[in-house]
Amino acid sequence: MKTPNKIMLTGNKAAAWGARMAGVEYVPAFPITPQTEIVETLAKWFADGTLQGKFTNMDSEHSMFMAAGSAGATGVRVFTASSSQGILHGLESLYTITGWRVPMVLVNVSRALATPITLEPDHNDVMSTRDCGLIQLHAETCQEVFDFILMGYRVAEEVCLPVLVNMDGFYLSFTREPVLIPDEQEVRSFLPLYTATQPVFQASRPMARASAVFGGATYTSFKLQQELACRNAEGCFNRVAQDFEKHFGRLYGPVETFHLDDAEYVFVMSNSFATKGKSAVQKLRQQGIKAGLLKLRLFRPFPGEAIASALAGHAKVAVIDQNLAPGMGGITYPEIVTSLYAREDRPEKILSVIGGLGGKDMDDQDFMAIIENLDKLDGGSPLYLYDEKDVSGFNRLQQIAELKEAES
Amino acid sequence: MWRIRIHGRGGQGIKTASQIIGSAGFYSGFQAQDFPLYGAERRGAPVIAFTRISKDPVLERGPILSPDIILIGDETLLNDPQSAPLCGAEPSTIIFVNSDRTPESLKHNFTVMAINLTDLCIQYLDNHTVYSSALSAVGARLLGIIELPDLLQAVEDELTGVSSKVMKGNLDLARKIFEVIQPAVVSEKVNKPLIAKQLVFPQHRPVIEAAPIILQPGNMALRKTGNWRVERPEIDYEHCNNCLICYARCPDGVIGVDSDGRPEIDYDHCKGCLICAQECPGHFINTVRETGMFP
Amino acid sequence: MKVLTAVHKKIKDLHPHEAIAPGTGLCAGCGGLEGLRMGLKELGDDFLICNAAGCFTLLSVYPFTPLKGSWLYTTMGGPVPAAQGVRDALDIRMRHKGLEEKENLNVIVVAGDGSSNDMGFGPTSAAIHRGLDFIYFCYDNEAYGNTGFQLSAASPYGSATQTTPSTDVHEAGTEMNKKDLFEIWKAQKPVYLATVSPREPIDLSNKFARAKDLKGPRMFICMSPCPTGWGFDPKEAQQIAKLAVDTGIFPVKEYFEGEMVHTVRPRKRLPVEKFLERQKRFRHLFAPHRQDEVIEQIQSRVDDYWRKYD
Numbered sequence A: 001m002k003t004p005n006k007i008m009l010t011g012n013k014a015a016a017w018g019a020r021m022a023g024v025e026y027v028p029a030f031p032i033t034p035q036t037e038i039v040e041t042l043a044k045w046f047a048d049g050t051l052q053g054k055f056t057n058m059d060s061e062h063s064m065f066m067a068a069g070s071a072g073a074t075g076v077r078v079f080t081a082s083s084s085q086g087i088l089h090g091l092e093s094l095y096t097i098t099g100w101r102v103p104m105v106l107v108n109v110s111r112a113l114a115t116p117i118t119l120e121p122d123h124n125d126v127m128s129t130r131d132c133g134l135i136q137l138h139a140e141t142c143q144e145v146f147d148f149i150l151m152g153y154r155v156a157e158e159v160c161l162p163v164l165v166n167m168d169g170f171y172l173s174f175t176r177e178p179v180l181i182p183d184e185q186e187v188r189s190f191l192p193l194y195t196a197t198q199p200v201f202q203a204s205r206p207m208a209r210a211s212a213v214f215g216g217a218t219y220t221s222f223k224l225q226q227e228l229a230c231r232n233a234e235g236c237f238n239r240v241a242q243d244f245e246k247h248f249g250r251l252y253g254p255v256e257t258f259h260l261d262d263a264e265y266v267f268v269m270s271n272s273f274a275t276k277g278k279s280a281v282q283k284l285r286q287q288g289i290k291a292g293l294l295k296l297r298l299f300r301p302f303p304g305e306a307i308a309s310a311l312a313g314h315a316k317v318a319v320i321d322q323n324l325a326p327g328m329g330g331i332t333y334p335e336i337v338t339s340l341y342a343r344e345d346r347p348e349k350i351l352s353v354i355g356g357l358g359g360k361d362m363d364d365q366d367f368m369a370i371i372e373n374l375d376k377l378d379g380g381s382p383l384y385l386y387d388e389k390d391v392s393g394f395n396r397l398q399q400i401a402e403l404k405e406a407e408s
Numbered sequence B: 001m002w003r004i005r006i007h008g009r010g011g012q013g014i015k016t017a018s019q020i021i022g023s024a025g026f027y028s029g030f031q032a033q034d035f036p037l038y039g040a041e042r043r044g045a046p047v048i049a050f051t052r053i054s055k056d057p058v059l060e061r062g063p064i065l066s067p068d069i070i071l072i073g074d075e076t077l078l079n080d081p082q083s084a085p086l087c088g089a090e091p092s093t094i095i096f097v098n099s100d101r102t103p104e105s106l107k108h109n110f111t112v113m114a115i116n117l118t119d120l121c122i123q124y125l126d127n128h129t130v131y132s133s134a135l136s137a138v139g140a141r142l143l144g145i146i147e148l149p150d151l152l153q154a155v156e157d158e159l160t161g162v163s164s165k166v167m168k169g170n171l172d173l174a175r176k177i178f179e180v181i182q183p184a185v186v187s188e189k190v191n192k193p194l195i196a197k198q199l200v201f202p203q204h205r206p207v208i209e210a211a212p213i214i215l216q217p218g219n220m221a222l223r224k225t226g227n228w229r230v231e232r233p234e235i236d237y238e239h240c241n242n243c244l245i246c247y248a249r250c251p252d253g254v255i256g257v258d259s260d261g262r263p264e265i266d267y268d269h270c271k272g273c274l275i276c277a278q279e280c281p282g283h284f285i286n287t288v289r290e291t292g293m294f295p
Numbered sequence C: 001m002k003v004l005t006a007v008h009k010k011i012k013d014l015h016p017h018e019a020i021a022p023g024t025g026l027c028a029g030c031g032g033l034e035g036l037r038m039g040l041k042e043l044g045d046d047f048l049i050c051n052a053a054g055c056f057t058l059l060s061v062y063p064f065t066p067l068k069g070s071w072l073y074t075t076m077g078g079p080v081p082a083a084q085g086v087r088d089a090l091d092i093r094m095r096h097k098g099l100e101e102k103e104n105l106n107v108i109v110v111a112g113d114g115s116s117n118d119m120g121f122g123p124t125s126a127a128i129h130r131g132l133d134f135i136y137f138c139y140d141n142e143a144y145g146n147t148g149f150q151l152s153a154a155s156p157y158g159s160a161t162q163t164t165p166s167t168d169v170h171e172a173g174t175e176m177n178k179k180d181l182f183e184i185w186k187a188q189k190p191v192y193l194a195t196v197s198p199r200e201p202i203d204l205s206n207k208f209a210r211a212k213d214l215k216g217p218r219m220f221i222c223m224s225p226c227p228t229g230w231g232f233d234p235k236e237a238q239q240i241a242k243l244a245v246d247t248g249i250f251p252v253k254e255y256f257e258g259e260m261v262h263t264v265r266p267r268k269r270l271p272v273e274k275f276l277e278r279q280k281r282f283r284h285l286f287a288p289h290r291q292d293e294v295i296e297q298i299q300s301r302v303d304d305y306w307r308k309y310d
Helices: A011-022 A036-047 A061-072 A084-089 A091-100 A142-159 A184-190 A216-248 A273-286 A304-311 A332-340 A364-375 A388-401 B014-027 B117-125 B132-143 B148-158 B164-180 B245-249 B275-279 C031-043 C055-059 C079-096 C113-117 C121-130 C181-187 C201-212 C227-231 C234-246 C280-285 C292-307
Strands: A006-009 A026-029 A054-057 A079-082 A104-110 A135-138 A162-168 A177-180 A255-258 A265-270 A291-296 A298-300 A316-321 A349-354 B002-009 B031-037 B046-054 B069-072 B094-098 B111-115 B231-235 B255-257 B263-265 B285-289 C047-051 C070-073 C106-112 C134-140 C192-196 C217-223 C252-256 C259-264
Touching: A006 A011, A011 A036, A011 A079, A011 A104, A011 A142, A011 A162, A011 A184, A026 A036, A026 A061, A026 A079, A026 C079, A036 A054, A036 A079, A054 C079, A061 A079, A061 A084, A061 A091, A061 A104, A061 A162, A061 C079, A061 C121, A079 A084, A084 A091, A091 A162, A091 A216, A104 A142, A135 A142, A135 A216, A142 A162, A142 A177, A142 A184, A142 A216, A184 A216, A216 A298, A255 A273, A255 A304, A265 A273, A265 A332, A265 A364, A273 A291, A273 A364, A291 A304, A304 A332, A316 A332, A316 A364, A332 A349, A349 A364, B002 B014, B002 B132, B014 B031, B014 B046, B014 B132, B014 B148, B069 B132, B094 B132, B117 B132, B117 B164, B132 B148, B132 B164, B148 B164, B231 B263, B245 B255, B245 B275, B275 B285, B275 C234, C031 C055, C031 C106, C031 C134, C031 C201, C031 C217, C031 C234, C047 C055, C047 C079, C055 C106, C079 C106, C079 C121, C079 C134, C106 C113, C113 C121, C113 C134, C113 C181, C121 C181, C121 C217, C181 C192, C181 C217, C181 C252, C192 C201, C201 C217, C201 C252, C201 C259, C217 C234, C227 C234, C227 C280
Parallel strands: A026 A054, A079 A104, A104 A162, A135 A162, A265 A291, A265 A316, A316 A349, B002 B069, B069 B094, B094 B111, C047 C070, C047 C106, C106 C134, C134 C217, C192 C217
Antiparallel strands: A006 A177, A135 A298, A255 A291, B002 B046, B031 B046, B231 B285, B255 B263, C192 C252, C252 C259
């Protein structure tokens, strides 16, 4: 049923609407597929006066994140967005500004990293920001994208750290679905217009920020403060989530469970492919296989306790990483295994699965293959979601690409 | 293991001194390790370097906290809190100071000796600011386990690239110091039982303390860079005509103007670049060598 | 054309206020610090410096700052975009959020020649293109000084750096020519552009006083004699700076409203040797044997430059 404030939006448009309803004042921007629609939309709204403040076309993501950080340190509500190579290009700036302890929300539209260069999604880009001190929220739906941006500002402005909201390129960024946009008054009662609570740059308050330190002890002191701030952000997120539920009726925990209670087989997933996992769980259940799913939502700070509590007591767990650390495997896998180590009722098997690289689709047969491998006693880990069809397709391409001895 | 710590200033060859002792020890058949510690501070700022010589493999790295021998290349460092050359010294520690005088107050607690290396350097090298070979010769000789030929070889290797005249001066200087100084008795340290540190869990602080934020504009003046000075500029007020060229030319802005319009040098901060003396049109700023004030 | 008047006439008229307190870890005799000190005197304390990684990172070391105004350490390539963010945020707050005009800041970028010519070059060009309202102060000591003096795009032909040493195979040391940052910036027509020398404090102060009241990108390149990297006694820093001007190697000039003028002209140019021979980085041009060809090439480049203006 169509309601007046429920409209069909892509993930990108939902992000732009999230920024708009949050009352962002400053957007430094740089285009990159598949994120561009976000900043294009915001550019129009600033240009036509819908939004008050400034939209600045920057010269790179490195510059863009730097401008976002310094504007955050000067007392305005900042939004920006990027993706993939842009995140890598801006990574130095991201590390720098998280140490400045300034609030902002940025959206990453996940796209696989070169080489080879491609446009389609996986999570290596967002994982590259895993250790830089950002708070990360991973969205499965366009509604989550919108909601997480509003929640993100509350968290960011309370703990003074940037919040990154992640969505998959194409599968979410270009996918339209109904999104509920609350009216402005409702939003304001949850997220008031911005007044900085931390000291910001202005003439009456001269200050030096981000000065160099000498000596490991001083460096450690500041780094541990960053660690504590980021860890404490989990409690802040939970409080904000409860308040969000009070205002809007949707409750977001740090993780989401799907048919998990009696599940013997659990898929651990994140972002838009979790929808595919949920569908597979429903089909497997119809076949009598007790499958369930745990969706990661708050990824930094890492909600180890919530994850361990959800997974403990289940026999077989597959952690599906849509990313790859060559020579190591899935990036989230060791974090999840670590969170369970101390539990006596930890799963008897935790399988690392690599799939969805560069936007490679995942279907029901993939999930069935994971179930089979979970049952194998000697199943190798990681398990790559890669099949005969992929091999023959690759061989065909190689025949075209390579000059064969016999032909020449 | 023997541990030597060398204190000096940027530009005095302190790092090279530690390397000459390191190489000399190595050539004498020992295990050796040398290591300089300098912040991003510059020429004139306190510098520390370390050398470890051992019969067994050196299972240590980084700064030496309790040295057997402390070589102080510049007596003005003795009461410098940043350099803190006596830090970690024990009654058994041998302390050498480049000076005319042996600081009396130190004699009660340590074995202290002093020689005026500056004069020797002027005599042999025609240079009063670089002590690499002189200090290393003192250190090597005090250890008593390094042979002169090994030291000379090390001087030659570490000073590669200097003119033959300078090289000869350095070698002669090292020989001379070997003559003048007698080996000291350096006793091996006995390991004490290990005691666990009391660790604390850090307290979460508000952002204003948790991030590097400084709210005291201009508080850099609390840091006294006057100890960088080797020579001090002194204004001859009898002749000074208050042209204020010195005030305009001082990079650190440590020459102020008093209420009578006269230039005034802030010696707490003057680094001793001596631009003022050089630029004074009437040559009314004299330069005077700094001497140390012993604690 | 708007007539720019000289504010100061003599040394005694220089602004008595110091915006940088002493006690910093910068080298004794640093020419760049002298330039920045003189410039800031003119700007008042309501400034924010966005600093690029370089020697001047040492200006503020926690928990100390020498500045009477504000400071933000950024990255080697990021001081200019940081200035953009601060400028934009202040404008937004003044326009829409009731921030009083008196809370406004002069946004200044401080960067060495390495950052200015290399890593920060693109972002700076972009900011001039955007018309960013800021002051850019490049302290040019013609190499990466903070890391021990390696080649930057500002290292002049014939100088030795740690990464372009003079050897039997490459006798000249640096074989490339110094990037002409002034001309490159000028091509983008910033609202104000000048070179300054710490040895010309009146000229320098007048230029900052002029730039202060303009709006848009105001760019300064400050010749910064570096005792540590160039290899001379710190007390000679100002004399080296003077020789750079007197030999014509460093033209002191200004670009404003489409016109470029030399604000300090050497009366009779001294031979470049007078400048070169006093620095260790050029010593290989004179010993063990004289490299006449290299010295002549340096001289002829200087002559070629001035021929256009003599």
